[in-house]
Amino acid sequence: MRIAINGFGRIGRTILRQVLTDPHADDITITRINDIAPPETCAYLLNYDSVYGPLPQRAEARDGALHVSGRVIPLTQIADPGALNLGATDLLMECTGKVKTRDDALRTLDAGATRVLVSRPCEGADVTCVMGANEDQMGAARIVSNASCTTNALAPLLRELESRFGILTGHMTTIHCYTGSQPMVDAPRGDTLVRSRAGAVSMVPTTTSAMKLIDRVLPDLAGRVTGAAVRVPTISVSAVDLTVRLKAPPADMAQALREMANDSAVIGLTEDPTVSTDLRGRPESLVLAPHETRVTGDQARIFGWYDNEWGFSARMRDMARRMTS
Incomplete structure (x- = not known):
């Protein structure tokens, strides 16, 4: 499976880390990495990570490529995805965070990608897929959105609860670590005022895109489950705190x-x-x-953790395999 990565930020680097360190990833060949950052910066941020620690191997940028663990991966700095000239690539992992619409994604197909997997919500994608929830809906889609990290955490749980016990209503709060969308000091940011506050100082109540995406991924549940987020001053790992009323609750939740x-x-x-x-x-x-489970009558409180970077990146790999199989 030949994969190109466009955008070498948190998700792009985490995907490559997984390919380099997971013995079960030997079916994946990274054909190219594209990012507007200088090559030396890309290598440095791969070698040293504030969340996952130093890379076991040593990565170096030289001669227009990233050299790591015996691999030579072409490394380019092209701002326009339509100019990438992807060549012999089975799939492009679009990880810049800037491809938000179908028209944006089509630019990557114009560059030679056979298929594109977008690491965020994408309006007009052929399908928004979540492993464990609706991956059977993919078909022959060429533009696939991998939804969001919270959607990947919540959707499989909701599907299991609905199929086993039936969901009457529910509310989810994601207790989410801060991300690059928040400023480190108070500064205008985002579409809600509180998102402009320093992310590493306060708990920030805000919205989550997961609820809109749940309606796409699990349309039978549309209107039955609501959600919100609280961003908290931790650098990684988030949580789902779900309260649901079930049609036929189990004796032992x-x-x-x-x-x-x-x-x-x-x-x-x-x-x-x-x-x-x-x-x-x-x-x-x-x-x-x-x-952490609590049950009162037909109402259950269910709690779970998710590494919003590592787990999401693992699902990007799973989805890529499914798209290219």
Whole structure:
């Protein structure tokens, strides 16, 4: 599978880290990395990461390529995705965060990509897919949105709850670490006033795109589940705190969650008392904590962790395999 990466930020670098360190990723060849940052900066940020630590291998930028672990990956700095000239590439992973519409994505197809997988919501994509929720809807789509990290955490859980017990209503709060969309000091940013406040200082109540995306991914649940977000001053790992009313609640909700995780390829489990840093680097879309479950009548509170960078990047790899198979 020949993959090009456009955008070598948090997700682009995490995908490459996974390809370099996962023995099960030997089916993936990275044919090109494109980012407007200087090559030396790209190599430096791959070698040293504030979340995941130093790269086990040494990456160097020289002669127009990234040299790492015996691989020579062409490294370009082209701002216009339509000018990439992708050549022999099965799929482009669009990770700049700037491709937000179908017209944007079409520019990458014009550059020679056979298919494009967008690492964010994309209006007008052929389909928005989440592994464990609706990947069977992909078909022969050429422009696929991998939704968002929170959607990847929530959608598989909702699908399992709906199919097993039926959902009457629900509300999800994502307790989300700060991201690059927030300023480090108070500064005008975003479409809500509180997003302009320093992200590493305060808890910031805000919105989440996940609820709009859930309606796309699981249209049968449209209007039944609401959601919100609280951005918190941690650098990685987020959480889903879901309260649902079920049509036919199980006698033992915690045990039902254990069975759910056992049956799922993207939902994990932790039985230990954990804090967010303990989940760093977990590849699942969501890691359920059954001991945090609370049940009152037909209402259940369900809690799970997700590494919003590592888990999402792992699903990008899974989706790429599915798109190119």
